[in-house]
Amino acid sequence: MATYAADIQPRRLMGLSPMHWLMLAIIAVALVYGGLSLRKGTVVSYASVPEAKQTARSVQVFGFLHNKGSYDAAGNWVFDIQGNNGDLMTVVYTKAKPANFEEAQSIVATGKYDSATKHFQADALLVKCPSKYQEQAKVAIGNATP
Numbered sequence: 158m159a160t161y162a163a164d165i166q167p168r169r170l171m172g173l174s175p176m177h178w179l180m181l182a183i184i185a186v187a188l189v190y191g192g193l194s195l196r197k198g199t200v201v202s203y204a205s206v207p208e209a210k211q212t213a214r215s216v217q218v219f220g221f222l223h224n225k226g227s228y229d230a231a232g233n234w235v236f237d238i239q240g241n242n243g244d245l246m247t248v249v250y251t252k253a254k255p256a257n258f259e260e261a262q263s264i265v266a267t268g269k270y271d272s273a274t275k276h277f278q279a280d281a282l283l284v285k286c287p288s289k290y291q292e293q294a295k296v297a298i299g300n301a302t303p
Contacts, residue, residue, distance in 0.1 A: 203219065205218070205240050218266050219265050220266070221264075222262065222263065225259070235276075236264075251278075261284045267282075
């Protein structure tokens with residue numbers, strides 16, 4: 158019995174031909190590359206106050222609230238934060254003041270430092286307030302009878 162070329166089947170692995178595996182590999186590589194390139198632009202690193210003043214890229218700056226802030230003539234929320242080493246930086250936030258800003262102990266501001274105006278232009282604020290559970294614990298300790 159003679160074997161014809163039409164009778165020879167390509168070797169299949171898990172029901173897929175080598176051509177299908179090649180196409181799947183190309184798609185997987187493209188998805189991984191696309192995901193990594195999109196992620197690269199969204200990663201924002203933490204910086205201290207002096208580092209934020211030196212870099213031109215967007216960073217997150219942690220600081221303690223130095224003053225309660227106020228609105229400027231342009232309607233921006235302006236306040237000062239103090240870094241861990243005591244450095245002060247003025248933060249300008251173009252959006253409305255966060256509702257829980259008055260209770261804030263510390264702030265994480267995301268944005269860029271503008272060396273022309275000597276202000277940190279914040280795109281986003283994360284206000285860190287004391288936990289309500291900490292307050293309840295203080296009250297409970299204060300009300301405890303000996």
